[in-house]
Amino acid sequence: GESVGLHLPTLSVQEGDNSIINCAYSNSASDYFIWYKQESGKGPQFIIDIRSNMDKRQGQRVTVLLNKTVKHLSLQIAATQPGDSAVYFCAEDLGETSGSRLTFGEGTQLTVNP
C-alpha cells in the first residue's frame, strides 16, 4: 500500500549545527503533510505542516520543504539544540476524501551532541 518513508533512521549532529531530516512519500494524492517530534515516553508533538499548494513553510527555527515532483519532504532545524533530540516523523494526509487519516513513516532518531 501507499506509505511514507524516511531515508535515514538515525542522524547525529553537533549542537549549533543545522539538521536536515528527509522523507519520501509515495501517494501523489496526498495534499497535507506534517512533521511531528516524539520524545521518549510522550505522544507526537506537532512541529510544522505544509499543504500541497506550497513549496516551503517556515516556523521558529524550522523550515519544511515540499518537492512534489520527486515526492520529497524535508525538515530543516536551524541551530540544533540538545532539546531537539527526539524521533522525528513525517506524516501525510489524503484529506477529507479519505476521512483525514495520517500515514506515518518509521521515524528518524535525531541525536544532538553537546
Added chain:
Amino acid sequence: ETGVTQSPTHLIKTRGQQVTLRCSSQSGHNTVSWYQQALGQGPQFIFQYYREEENGRGNFPPRFSGLQFPNYSSELNVNALELDDSALYLCASSLVSYNEQFFGPGTRLTVL
C-alpha cells in the same frame, strides 16, 4: 501539553482478555483519531470518530472497536487480546476531520 488526556498510562493484560482505553479530547475538538504505535515504528491509524460516528478505519480487525460520547471523549476497546497488540495507543483530537491533530501522551499496553 496539548490538552488531550489518556487513561490509564500503563496496563498489563494477558492474552485473550479485553481492554478499554480512554481519551479526553482538547476542549472544543469534535474529532478523535486512534493510532497504534509498535516499538520503534511510526503510529498506525486505527479509526476516527467525528461527532459520535466512525469516520474512517485503518487495516485493523473488528475486535478493535470504539465509541465517541456526546462530550467528544472516546474509548478504544480491544477484545481477545493477542501478544502483537502490545503497543503504545495514541489518541489525537482535532477541531474538524480535516485539520491538525493534537496527540495525547498515549497508553502503554503490554499483553503477556
